[in-house]
């Protein structure tokens with residue numbers, strides 16, 4: 197599935213990428229393994245317990261924030277602009293639906 201995500205988003209190794217609602221980073225880690233990114237992939241999740249499981253291999257950068265924090269620009273990311281954003285199975289705040 198990570199390969200399919202990479203193809204669907206036409207990811208390139210030079211992309212500045214964020215996985216919003218990354219959870220444990222399961223998919224981001226695999227995307228990084230396939231992509232060999234030149235810039236760390238941002239693993240964004242509001243829950244510290246999830247981010248603790250994001251392995252710091254130098255290719256992934258954990259960021260504690262919600263999608264709403266990003267949308268409202270309450271959080272300053274390492275990159276001013278992103279080339280690609282993945283939101284996979286992450287619910288909106290106050291929503292019971294993914």
Ligand SMILES: C[S@@+](CC[C@H](N)C(=O)[O-])C[C@H]1O[C@@H](n2cnc3c(N)ncnc32)[C@H](O)[C@@H]1O
Pocket residue numbers: 216217218219220222223240241242243246261262263264283284285286287288289
């Ligand atoms: C079902 S998991 C999906 C994890 C990963 N995207 C995947 O597909 O394996 C949902 C994730 O969304 C995160 N999440 C919940 N509310 C969120 C929000 N408002 N903004 C961003 N992420 C959120 C949860 O902490 C959890 O890690």
